[in-house]
Amino acid sequence: SQKIEQNSEALNIQEGKTATLTCNYTNYSPAYLQWYRQDPGRGPVFLLLIRENEKEKRKERLKVTFDTTLKQSLFHITASQPADSATYLCALASRSSASKIIFGSGTRLSIRP
């Protein structure tokens, strides 16, 4: 069956360190993969998109990698700040149904001062 797996355990990081979140998928052929941030009681906010033919994407302190062989994406936040504390969602769209975006369950990230 198709799965998108994110670490369900919360990740606690010291301020200033790099936070790394993992997204693994099975039985998908993604056209692209996206990362979102979600704060409690709010809707998800789009952060980054990476296509299947791209290995890495950067935006300010954010970096996403995409390994279609390992079927994995890594999401990095460098120089983490307490304001980065939120739930981060991985989402992908298959080549066969590129407008249907499927989400993982998210990983809660907590940055302590």
Add this chain to the structure above:
Amino acid sequence: GAGVSQTPSNKVTEKGKYVELRCDPISGHTALYWYRQSLGQGPEFLIYFQGTGAADDSGLPNDRFFAVRPEGSVSTLKIQRTERGDSAVYLCASSLHGSSGGNTIYFGEGSWLTVV
């Protein structure tokens, strides 16, 4: 509008009642999505509209759920004979075009539905 607007923000209804949830997408966005999110879970795809038509409704859980977008802008998600298991946050999102090209998708804040 400036963002995706959803109403009501909160709705408490009795089991068996009919509910309508409204979504106003960002002006000019042709693509509109409905998702459902339960506590501790990621958003679950329900339906995707391109213009007025439902391009993909494969996520609707059963025939109690129905959505329309008659003029290609505002959409309404309709739930008949509500059940306690329908309690969740219903999220609407829109994008300029369909996301096949990887367009940015903008979410609303959601409609929190509680069925008692």
